[in-house]
Amino acid sequence: MASFSRSLPALSDGNLSRYLQDIRKFPMLEADEEYMLAKRWREHEDTEAAHKLVTSHLRLVAKIAMGYRGYGLPVNELISEGNVGMMQAVKRFDPERGFRLATYAMWWIRAAIQEYILHSWSLVKMGTTAAQKKLFFNLRRIKGQLKAIEEGDLAPETVTKIATQLDVPEDDVVQMNRRLAAPDHSLNASPRADSEGEWIDWLEDESKNQEALLGESEELGKRQALLVSAMKGLNERERHILTERRLKDEPTTLEDLSKEYNISRERVRQIEVRAFEKLQKSIKNAAIEQNLAN
16 A cells, blocks of 8 residues: 555645645546556556556545635644545555446545544544434535535524425534534533543543442342243244244344244244243242342
């Protein structure tokens, strides 16, 4: 990967304008030339070909990076991360699929920049799911479209519009908006100028103590033991159907089980209900016996 970046224009805080001028010196590639260079890299690992593919798309990287200037990070850092994404795109590009490198590379460039923003923008990790990332990178734009750029919480009707447009819960919109509006502060900073304490001194430890955790662990162990014991009271078919229908993250359908046992779906449902009732009764009786013994 390092060989891809050789001879790239220098990029630092004070020379962004110079960098943008320098990258214009690299010629854009015609489709046939791009195809041949990509073939040379893919089949022979020709680093000179890869270098030409990267440098011919530096203007694309800069253009995409400029679109992320609103997150308070230096543009030169965004461009640098985008260049890394460009190199990844060249490394994986298959010219035989019939589309241009720019079309493929845009995804890699944006992904590299967005990951950098998510890791650098806040001291607190955020945006871990695809929906949260989508909300993080689109909230400002949609607020601008709705002309909802005022400070503070969004109006309820604005929250509803944004949540509907991005297909996310309204509470997520509210929380993300507050998070983007609030700068990070060090927990070691003083609440007031004349205070000797730190913010961290005011934080309450809401985690459970060791005694509570031990008690929960013991209780969970007892419940699991009761379940295992009660399952032994079921026959093999009841145990299998109950497990497939009630104890799996994605339950097996009645249709699939009916085919497996060559019985009707209604019959499978009856066996499931009966097995569950037997299980409940067995666990209840065992729990009563344990309480009497204690």
